[in-house]
Amino acid sequence: MPVNPDQPIEQLLIDVNEFTPVLPDTVSHLLLTRAGLDTEHDPRIARIASLAAQKFISDILLDARQVSLNRANKEMRNTGSKSKDKPKNVLTMEDLTQATAKIGITIQKPPYYH
Amino acid sequence: MLSDAQPSTEFIRDVIKRAVVKMALKLEYDHIEPDALETLAEMFLTTLGNIGFQTKEFTELGSRTAATINDVLSATVELEIDLPESVKNILEKNQDYPLHKKDRIEQAHIPDSPAVKAIAPRKEHAPHINDFMPIFPEPHTYVTTAAFCKNAHHEEFESTKLQALEKIRDAQNSLSKFVSKTARGRGRTAIINLIPADDSTGITTPLSTDISEYKAINVSEQHEWVTTPKIPSVSENATLEQISQNPFVKPPKRARM
Numbered sequence: 001m002p003v004n005p006d007q008p009i010e011q012l013l014i015d016v017n018e019f020t021p022v023l024p025d026t027v028s029h030l031l032l033t034r035a036g037l038d039t040e041h042d043p044r045i046a047r048i049a050s051l052a053a054q055k056f057i058s059d060i061l062l063d064a065r066q067v068s069l070n071r072a073n074k075e076m077r078n079t080g081s082k083s084k085d086k087p088k089n090v091l092t093m094e095d096l097t098q099a100t101a102k103i104g105i106t107i108q109k110p111p112y113y114h
Numbered sequence: 115m116l117s118d119a120q121p122s123t124e125f126i127r128d129v130i131k132r133a134v135v136k137m138a139l140k141l142e143y144d145h146i147e148p149d150a151l152e153t154l155a156e157m158f159l160t161t162l163g164n165i166g167f168q169t170k171e172f173t174e175l176g177s178r179t180a181a182t183i184n185d186v187l188s189a190t191v192e193l194e195i196d197l198p199e200s201v202k203n204i205l206e207k208n209q210d211y212p213l214h215k216k217d218r219i220e221q222a223h224i225p226d227s228p229a230v231k232a233i234a235p236r237k238e239h240a241p242h243i244n245d246f247m248p249i250f251p252e253p254h255t256y257v258t259t260a261a262f263c264k265n266a267h268h269e270e271f272e273s274t275k276l277q278a279l280e281k282i283r284d285a286q287n288s289l290s291k292f293v294s295k296t297a298r299g300r301g302r303t304a305i306i307n308l309i310p311a312d313d314s315t316g317i318t319t320p321l322s323t324d325i326s327e328y329k330a331i332n333v334s335e336q337h338e339w340v341t342t343p344k345i346p347s348v349s350e351n352a353t354l355e356q357i358s359q360n361p362f363v364k365p366p367k368r369a370r371m
Contacts, residue, residue: 031163033166035162037170038179042183045182048187053161053195054158055195056161088145
């Protein structure tokens with residue numbers, strides 16, 4: 001059956017074949033099987049699911065990055081220091097907490113733990 | 115390549131952590147805190163599990179055992195995960211592959227209120243009934259009577275009073291006419307002087323006024339007003355003759371020397 005690139009669904013399948021997610025297909029397949037989904041007949045389903053999860057985490061990382069940049073700029077304005085060394089970009093829990101709070105996920109460290 | 119045996123959860127977690135680190139490196143992160151890495155790995159794992167679970171739900175909803183692309187897309191829509199544009203176009207424009215929508219509990223249909231049978235137009239309250247007053251019963255529930263009734267008690271009283279007043283006035287009028295008819299030298303049109311113009315009842319005019327110089331009109335010489343009344347002196351104390359004549363009055367006792 002000839003592939004028509006004008007059709008959205010076919011374009012999607014082409015894109016999925018070209019784009020490789022960070023999580024290997026085997027791990028995605030395993031995790032989806034554990035959730036009760038059978039993807040042996042069509043491996044593209046696992047790829048799309050992994051793509052969606054990757055997109056979700058990437059958005060959170062992007063928001064955290066933005067938060068850290070805003071904080072760094074604020075500190076630069078307050079202190080006025082101009083250091084030659086390039087500041088290290090560290091993903092902290094504070095940035096992650098603020099980024100996830102925007103989408104409704106609350107991350108709290110328990111006050112005490114064993 | 116993985117063996118047939120199920121890999122341990124720790125191995126899967128390590129793989130997911132490496133995937134998260136790859137994503138962080140793409141965003142120019144140099145370091146990542148262990149707690150943050152653990153949190154993101156857990157979130158990745160949970161998200162993928164939720165996508166799989168939802169996809170399975172949609173597959174079962176379509177009475178199928180094998181999942182389709184549409185089921186995955188529907189699951190992402192259900193979980194509110196934004197997909198790339200190419201996939202979004204499918205959700206918006208594609209009509210050949212309709213998305214399965216999870217059955218939702220429909221809101222209870224609120225039945226329309228039954229039409230009230232109107233027998234007669236609703237009566238309005240009287241104009242003297244204001245909105246701030248307590249709620250009055252509907253006008254159709256009571257009988258309204260006129261405020262001014264001929265048989266009312268207050269009208270009988272008023273009519274009786276009016277009749278009495280008329281009788282009094284009639285009596286006064288007839289009395290005055292009678293007096294005017296029986297008076298000497300006085301016709302009906304003459305002025306009735308209720309105060310007799312005797313010497314004992316002299317009418318004095320104010321002193322040092324011009325009116326004292328004027329002469330009264332239509333008054334005879336005998337009854338002319340005078341400025342100095344001739345009032346006989348009347349002693350208050352009784353004389354000896356009066357005392358002796360009155361058997362009830364005893365003469366005053368004189369003091370003995």
